[in-house]
Amino acid sequence: MKNWGLWLIIGIISLLGGFFALANPLAATFSATLLAGYMFMVVGALTMVSAFQTEGWGGRIWAILFGLVMLFLGFHIVGEPLKGTLTLTFAAAILLLAAGIFRILMAFAVDGGQVRMILIISGIISLLLGGMILANFPQSATVVLGLFLAIELISNGVSLIVLSLASRKAA
Template structure:
């Protein structure tokens, strides 16, 4: 019972954080960008350290280069938050566009299957979101990451609360 309450509290906090992010999407956007920057920095450092823990040299140079790239990307995002917001917004828009086109193409291979319309609709929504971001760029850069973070927090909070009500399977 205490475990369920714990997940409900986390879910409620996630939903609250999501609504706070919606209330100030610019602050949430900058926060998301900074979290990404610090994440890249730490992942890059850990990757470089992990390489030197290995006993063989096969592929080490590529892992080191990738680690250095992550560190440089992290430092760039942390040092230049507004440029980072613009870069991440363009990346998100490009990902929406590519995945949307992929889902639309995939949906046509699902004709006659109930999932056809859902996959087609999902692809269309992704493409429309990409067009909206690109069409309102650079103004969209100031809020879109914060709005996406808010939607993710609210969605995760709802799913955590829903999962807290699921009873474990008995054997």
């Protein structure tokens, strides 16, 4: 990392953003919802543009349809952020449950006690988190995405700070 100072600044900004999101998870939840909505719109538009780069009508039609669905989803989330928050929180809970089940199943396909135990513990944590969200749904929707965003920003900030300082010492 040549520009360790720039990475350090980005890490500090990410860390501070995580603490601000942790201080007001409701605002962070709506920010995350709007960001997701805008990203769906961008991906939808780019998918539709790339459809015309595809050879043959079969792939082109599917890409256009997928792009339209993504655009619709993005406009829906941005147009009605409260409903979008509910939808995204429910999807996060379902994904956590699916990831938990997948990790536990993977644990029995792996040889080795320590790796198996880590996968089982990780799977149980995902199942618990998904279950906690669903058990308190829709009330949990007001803070879950904001907390996830805060944790991700803090984790990202710490890792960037550590990496930038390590690269400074190596240089």
